[in-house]
Amino acid sequence: MIQNNSLVSNPKKKRKQNDKRKEYTQQILSPLFVEYYKKNLLENGYLREEEWKTFLLIQKTKLPTTFHITNIEKSLDHVKQCLSKLCVIKDQKKIRTNSKNEDEKEKENEDQKENEKEKEKEKKKENEQEKEKDQSVTDLPILTRLSWYPKQNAYQLAVDRSVLKKKAKFENLQEYMKRTESQGLIIRQELVSMVPPLMLEIQKNDYVLDLCSAPGSKTCQLIEFMLNHDQDNFSKGIVIANDVSIKRSNTLYHRIRKLNYPNILVTNYKAQWFPKFLENIEINKKEIQDENEIEKEKEKEIEEKEEDKEEEEKEKEEKEKEKEEGKIKEKEKKEKEKEEEKELEIKKINGIETKIKNINNKDLKESKTNSTPKTHKPKYKNYKIMYLDKILSDVPCSGDGTFRKNFTASETWSPQLALGLHPMQFQIAKRGIELLKPGGRFVYSTCSFNPIENEAIIIRLLKHFGTDKLKLIDCSHWKNKGLKFTGGMTNWKVMALNKLPQKYNENNSNKNKKRNRNRNRNRNRNRNRNQKKNTNLNTINRKIEEDEDGNNINQNGIERERVMDNKEEGKSKKEEEKNMEKVEKKIQITDNTIQEEKRENKKKYLWFDSYEQVPETFQRKIHPEMFPPNQEEIKKYHLEKCMRFLPFYQNSGGFFVAVFEKNEDFQIKEKQNKMYNKDPRFPYKPLVPLKKIYKEKNFKTCLEEEIYNKLGINENLNLNNLYTRSNKLKNIYFVGDSLKTVLLGCSSYLKVINAGIHVAKMENYGFRFVETGLKIISQFVKRQMQVPTDIIIKFLKTTDPINRKEFDKQLQGKFLKLQNGPAIFKTIHQNIEYFISVYIGRNNISSFIDKSSRKNMLSDLEYIANELKN
Numbered sequence: 001m002i003q004n005n006s007l008v009s010n011p012k013k014k015r016k017q018n019d020k021r022k023e024y025t026q027q028i029l030s031p032l033f034v035e036y037y038k039k040n041l042l043e044n045g046y047l048r049e050e051e052w053k054t055f056l057l058i059q060k061t062k063l064p065t066t067f068h069i070t071n072i073e074k075s076l077d078h079v080k081q082c083l084s085k086l087c088v089i090k091d092q093k094k095i096r097t098n099s100k101n102e103d104e105k106e107k108e109n110e111d112q113k114e115n116e117k118e119k120e121k122e123k124k125k126e127n128e129q130e131k132e133k134d135q136s137v138t139d140l141p142i143l144t145r146l147s148w149y150p151k152q153n154a155y156q157l158a159v160d161r162s163v164l165k166k167k168a169k170f171e172n173l174q175e176y177m178k179r180t181e182s183q184g185l186i187i188r189q190e191l192v193s194m195v196p197p198l199m200l201e202i203q204k205n206d207y208v209l210d211l212c213s214a215p216g217s218k219t220c221q222l223i224e225f226m227l228n229h230d231q232d233n234f235s236k237g238i239v240i241a242n243d244v245s246i247k248r249s250n251t252l253y254h255r256i257r258k259l260n261y262p263n264i265l266v267t268n269y270k271a272q273w274f275p276k277f278l279e280n281i282e283i284n285k286k287e288i289q290d291e292n293e294i295e296k297e298k299e300k301e302i303e304e305k306e307e308d309k310e311e312e313e314k315e316k317e318e319k320e321k322e323k324e325e326g327k328i329k330e331k332e333k334k335e336k337e338k339e340e341e342k343e344l345e346i347k348k349i350n351g352i353e354t355k356i357k358n359i360n361n362k363d364l365k366e367s368k369t370n371s372t373p374k375t376h377k378p379k380y381k382n383y384k385i386m387y388l389d390k391i392l393s394d395v396p397c398s399g400d401g402t403f404r405k406n407f408t409a410s411e412t413w414s415p416q417l418a419l420g421l422h423p424m425q426f427q428i429a430k431r432g433i434e435l436l437k438p439g440g441r442f443v444y445s446t447c448s449f450n451p452i453e454n455e456a457i458i459i460r461l462l463k464h465f466g467t468d469k470l471k472l473i474d475c476s477h478w479k480n481k482g483l484k485f486t487g488g489m490t491n492w493k494v495m496a497l498n499k500l501p502q503k504y505n506e507n508n509s510n511k512n513k514k515r516n517r518n519r520n521r522n523r524n525r526n527r528n529r530n531q532k533k534n535t536n537l538n539t540i541n542r543k544i545e546e547d548e549d550g551n552n553i554n555q556n557g558i559e560r561e562r563v564m565d566n567k568e569e570g571k572s573k574k575e576e577e578k579n580m581e582k583v584e585k586k587i588q589i590t591d592n593t594i595q596e597e598k599r600e601n602k603k604k605y606l607w608f609d610s611y612e613q614v615p616e617t618f619q620r621k622i623h624p625e626m627f628p629p630n631q632e633e634i635k636k637y638h639l640e641k642c643m644r645f646l647p648f649y650q651n652s653g654g655f656f657v658a659v660f661e662k663n664e665d666f667q668i669k670e671k672q673n674k675m676y677n678k679d680p681r682f683p684y685k686p687l688v689p690l691k692k693i694y695k696e697k698n699f700k701t702c703l704e705e706e707i708y709n710k711l712g713i714n715e716n717l718n719l720n721n722l723y724t725r726s727n728k729l730k731n732i733y734f735v736g737d738s739l740k741t742v743l744l745g746c747s748s749y750l751k752v753i754n755a756g757i758h759v760a761k762m763e764n765y766g767f768r769f770v771e772t773g774l775k776i777i778s779q780f781v782k783r784q785m786q787v788p789t790d791i792i793i794k795f796l797k798t799t800d801p802i803n804r805k806e807f808d809k810q811l812q813g814k815f816l817k818l819q820n821g822p823a824i825f826k827t828i829h830q831n832i833e834y835f836i837s838v839y840i841g842r843n844n845i846s847s848f849i850d851k852s853s854r855k856n857m858l859s860d861l862e863y864i865a866n867e868l869k870n
């Protein structure tokens with residue numbers, strides 16, 4: 001156990017000193033952070049000296065801008081074309097990322113290969129330099145295409161966001177990125193944060209769960225991968241985005257709704273207690289059918305009925321025959337029984353009746369059980385537990401990999417954070433693996449460098465489930481694609497502050513928080529009261545404690561006695577005064593040292609090599625699982641299969657990713673858990689099928705009137721896919737087929753923040769279409785019109801209704817045909833569809849467009865209109 005106390009600093013003071021707007025380079029990296037990782041990255045041999053230096057240096061530089069194209073429209077090529085006009089696009093360079101942890105042989109081979117390639121590279125570099133020269137003439141920004149991202153859809157721009165906004169050179173690119181981002185065509189995301197969803201290798205029709213999803217950058221990727229497989233938005237895959245924070249989940253929903261994915265469910269559970277969902281199997285069988293299939297089935301039914309009739313007739317004939325035969329047999333049986341009874345009577349007489357009775361009773365019982373076996377009726381007959389194909393667990397963490405994005409976070413960093421988070425991170429990951437299908441894939445990730453939050457969790461999971469049931473997957477093939485990372489570490493030390501702060505307490509429940517708040521309040525009150533009392537008492541005491549000469553006699557008894565002795569010895573007053581001064585100085589010095597010591601005690605932190613060194617007082621906070629594996633475990637668990645992303649590998653933040661697969665023969669306990677308990681604190685009303693509400697309110701007339709006639713929805717839309725939140729019928733959500741089976745399978749007490757896509761909203765005059773759902777619902781809406789881009793721009797420029805007469809006669813004629821009511825206007829440019837929701841009134845047409853999207857869509861369409869003119 002090593003003690004050290006020189007490096008801890010006061011984060012609050014530092015925060016005041018550090019201006020937020022200051023350049024990162026001027027700021028000081030937390031000495032505690034440096035000390036911690038010096039031990040756990042440099043001194044354990046994970047990094048070399050030069051690597052360590054670059055690691056520290058890069059922490060104080062800002063992150064470059066990275067983004068990926070979403071491919072949600074058929075617009076991918078168009079976006080790529082625009083980018084190539086606005087920037088010079090280069091392919092990613094291959095930089096070596098050596099780490100002592102990697103296999104040395106591999107390195108040597110790589111060295112040889114690289115030497116051979118170097119010459120080629122030099123030539124290429126020369127070419128690139130020439131290109132750069134050209135670029136400096138044109139002064140276009142350079143975009144680096146990330147080779148490892150699917151379809152090379154991700155890009156990195158060397159400058160950070162603030163530079164992008166300020167410098168004239170980036171103005172056009174910034175403007176374009178803003179527009180496309182608002183349309184959901186590109187998503188800005190930290191480079192390494194893009195990795196975990198990729199590792200899930202999403203397949204069409206996968207059921208995916210993101211356990212800690214908000215604010216949703218990774219969930220967006222998950223949806224994108226689904227859409228890549230199925231452009232028509234009707235893939236059978238489901239994405240469940242869960243987060244404990246309702247506020248953050250709402251921001252997530254605002255982000256993902258742009259992707260128009262109908263099989264999305266946003267839930268609000270503590271991930272470690274995420275319930276097992278049920279699926280309604282019957283719905284799957286009955287409803288997910290094409291019209292053709294239904295017709296075919298009808299034909300089949302008719303044929304089958306005819307066949308059935310024939311069979312019935314045949315059966316009747318056979319039964320009649322059997323009856324006749326049966327009558328004969330019954331006669332024979334009865335005769336036999338009579339004979340047996342006679343025999344019994346004879347035996348009774350012989351006095352052995354009791355034995356026979358017993359035997360007969362047994363036979364009777366057996367025959368009863370055989371004829372009517374007790375059939376175990378399953379509680380949920382038409383339902384099955386839903387296990388997931390892919391699960392992402394991007395757990396809450398200390399976040400020290402994000403300092404380049406948020407430097408102020410480094411000031412509050414403490415080794416205690418990891419100690420406090422470890423148990424929850426394990427519980428979340430454990431639950432994830434429990435919910436996974438056999439053969440399913442699970443990804444664990446954090447944006448922390450800390451092995452206690454990373455490798456320690458991985459070992460704990462492998463130990464808990466067993467390596468025969470859970471496999472750590474080797475993802476080293478991603479290196480060939482250009483992704484730079486190193487394996488997990490096997491050696492680290494645990495650091496703890498000498499005094500454990502209460503706020504990172506393991507049981508930091510709301511109750512505890514409340515209790516602490518009350519305690520603090522009471523303490524403050526008492527302190528105030530005591531202060532008042534003390535001020536009075538102090539004045540009295542001071543009077544008592546000062547002697548006639550004004551000497552303070554309260555502090556050091558021994559010295560005071562000496563002074564008194566001197567007095568008695570009759571020394572002169574001057575000498576006495578001198579002595580008193582000396583004593584006072586001494587007392588002051590001792591006081592200061594005591595206070596300093598107290599401060600130091602608070603700051604001190606301790607290093608532990610193994611759990612045996614941990615004193616009892618720390619054992620509540622530091623667990624044996626937090627320590628590195630022994631030699632045997634290192635061989636067994638293969639931590640080199642984990643992926644560590646350090647910031648200097650590819651100019652990014654820090655990240656940790658581990659990929660698991662659940663073995664096919666993993667036995668799942670089919671236990672039903674308490675999932676549908678109503679949570680009275682959950683603020684949202686239950687989600688129910690629209691049909692159910694209409695059934696209560698004269699279904700036929702209402703449904704036909706409101707949905708088919710007024711909204712103009714055609715019969716292609718299965719009404720079972722429409723959901724609403726409450727009995728008031730305020731909003732309608734469109735839910736994909738697969739998600740519908742889950743919603744029908746689960747009770748209405750499911751804590752759903754959002755499901756599917758919001759498509760319609762009730763106003764005074766009836767339903768109207770909602771902007772978010774226009775793209776998806778337009779496929780089923782009769783009341784829609786394709787209009788010229790100018791018309792859409794006209795609506796975007798004003799929030800007021802526009803008089804019908806302001807449009808040309810041809811359009812007016814079309815409006816007349818459509819008749820009054822809600823409708824959708826659309827225009828198409830470069831394969832991108834632009835929709836607006838309108839209400840056609842007797843004289844005016846009103847549009848319903850969000851303030852921000854009004855602005856963004858307008859700038860986009862005006863840009864397009866200008867392009868067309870030129």
Ligand SMILES: C[S@@+](CC[C@H](N)C(=O)[O-])C[C@H]1O[C@@H](n2cnc3c(N)ncnc32)[C@H](O)[C@@H]1O
Nearest residue numbers: 212213214215216217218244245270271394396
């Ligand atoms: C690292 S962030 C997730 C970032 C997200 N995956 C993304 O890419 O945007 C961790 C999230 O976990 C959530 N969280 C914290 N504790 C949780 C718990 N017990 N269960 C579920 N979510 C939790 C936080 O609200 C936070 O949004």
